[in-house]
Amino acid sequence: MTTEVRSLREFKMPDVGEGLTEAEILSWYVKPGDTVTDGQVVCEVETAKAAVELPIPFTGVVEQLFFPEGATVDVGTVIISVAVAGAAGAPAPAAPAAAPAPAAVAAEAAEPERREVLVGYGPRTGGSQRRARRTTAAVPAPAVAPAPVAVQTAAAVPVPVVAVPVAVPAPAEAVAVTGDRPLAKPPVRKLAKDLGIDLRAVTPSGPDGVITRDDLHAHAAAAVAPAPAAAPVGAEAVEPAVAAPAVEPGTGDVRVPIKGVRKATAQAMVASAFTAPHVTEFVQVDVTRTMKFVRRLKESGELGRDVRVSPLLLVAKALLTAIRRNPGINAQWDEAAQEIVIKGRVNLGIAAATPRGLIVPNIKDAGSKTLSGLAVSLGELIDTARQGRTAPGDMQGGTVTITNVGVFGVDSGTPILNPGEAAILAFGAVRELPWVHKGKVVPRQVTTLALSFDHRLVDGELGSRVLADIAGILEHPKRLITWG
Structure with missing residues (x-):
């Protein structure tokens, strides 16, 4: 009888070695059930120093996302688990405890040890490939203890062997398309969140109807205050920071979390x-x-x-x-x-x-x-x-x-x-x-x-x-x- 080997691999929030202890998850680019490949970017996080993208160091099917977007996660904490499929064709062992290591697991153990790193921190084998965002937002599954590594028969619980298609990777700042949600890049969505702006109310000016930073600032200026005066002579235009969402006079207090x-x-x-x-x-x-x-x-x-x-x-x-x-x-x-x-x-x-x-x-x-x-x-x-x-x-x-x-x-x-x-x-x-x-x-x-x-x-x-x-x-x- 043929067998399918299925093991769960966990990806932890990496430590960049600069004294950082936590990071905020800005965006997930995958959801449970998606197939991921070694080197593929799965999420964008914000540390106390910068926003960076995290590549997954193995190939398989996404099993669970442990944290939603906006969550702050300590370095070393598991953020995603991936089911890694092995080879088929070996006889089924009598019991998992006595089973010899399958060929796929042995090959995996023989691979050189790799350290999970942030983009731009150290070499990693293979090319980087980023998938376009899915049409539905990633929703983490309920927190359930992951199943131990097990050997299962193909007849009982089939694990499909899917050939990963060779696709043209999306640009480094892929536009998020989620159903009827407006088109905007991750940094623009983050800015809209900080400003308290509903993207559906913003008139886009970018190519293919993409909302830009300028669109957000124009929308905020039109809704809250008159346009600011022109910059003085010689000023270098650097985009101003957003300290807090706009607050209408006479309304309640607004609390802004201090993080990142x-x-x-x-x-x-x-x-x-x-x-x-x-x-x-x-x-x-x-x-x-x-x-x-x-x-x-x-x-x-x-x-x-x-x-x-x-x-x-x-x-x-x-x-x-x-x-x-x-x-x-x-x-x-x-x-x-x-x-x-x-x-x-x-x-x-x-x-x-x-x-x-x-x-x-x-x-x-x-x-x-x-x-x-x-x-x-x-x-x-x-x-x-x-x-x-x-x-x-x-x-x-x-x-x-x-x-x-x-x-x-x-x-x-x-x-x-x-x-x-x-x-x-x-x-x-x-x-x-x-x-x-x-x-x-x-x-x-x-x-x-x-x-x-x-x-x-x-x-x-x-x-x-x-x-x-x-x-x-x-x-x-x-x-x-x-x-x-």
Whole structure:
């Protein structure tokens, strides 16, 4: 008599090795009964650092989803079980306890041990293939203890041997189609949830009727408040964060859970504020020549045809130049060794407000890049942050940060240090103001820079020199050529 071997394999919430202890399940891409293949993405989760997709490390049929979308799960907890089918044709053993290992199980045991990893964390064999979402939402089965590995006859409980068809994988951000539900990508659905917007009430503008982030913002603006004023001159458009759903005046309180990126940010900011003694210095700068330089670079295309040029680019280059002249600002405090560590490379962080909260991805070894190379890296960083696809590795190892508060029309502030860094520069709005220039009061483009630094590592002299260097370069951007 022929036999079919059926074993249950469990997939646990992976540990990315960065001190993360939990993750929230944003979306399931499979449901019980679906066939999955080794390397196929089965769900998207949000950790305290980023939203990532999880590939399954084996092939079989989905048996059970242990948690629904929106649940927060500890690392190491089983989130999905898969029935793995073995080979048919071997004689049926007398009892499961005395049965020798079937060929399929033996072959599986002979495979090299694999560690379950997040996308972007370590190699994995085989290609990645993502299935389009099903037409019904995944609903986890009732929590029942999984059955032990058993041998069953084909006549009693048939386990069909299904040939997995070779299908064209869906794009990395497959559009969710669930019956008559509106079309939208997972990050857009998450944003709609944060805003408290019913997607069915939103008018889509994307291709094939897909709802975009802009559609959500337009819908929210039309329903709650008039359209916001245009961004000030020189502001780099980074999508603002959504702090809480809109609340109508006179209604009850709304509670917003603190989790994911917002939870990690809150903990990091409290630790930074009460660990590092902050000092902030300010300077107003005439950036008229810098704004002209930006326009010239845009019009000439000398940095590249598709390269984004903005005032933020020149601020970043000015900061990098000042750091090269004053390397002590690019440092870290080692409490255990009681030492100041001067970093050999500048990993330049750019604070970005996203729908998931504030994140600070950084450009690795930014100090070695040319102005053109820095422009490309800055554009890629901003685009990735807007899409909610910043990888955890891109937010680690930063040494100094820029926060562009001018995009919100804010002139200045006292920024809090990113934990582990010695300095952070706030770039305010660029405004036309009366200014004394060559002995006359004339309208000039003016901004305010604020530099916060850790006074354990950076004294007032060093902080003032760095800020003065940045201001001098932005006032006379030709110094980027002589100093940079």
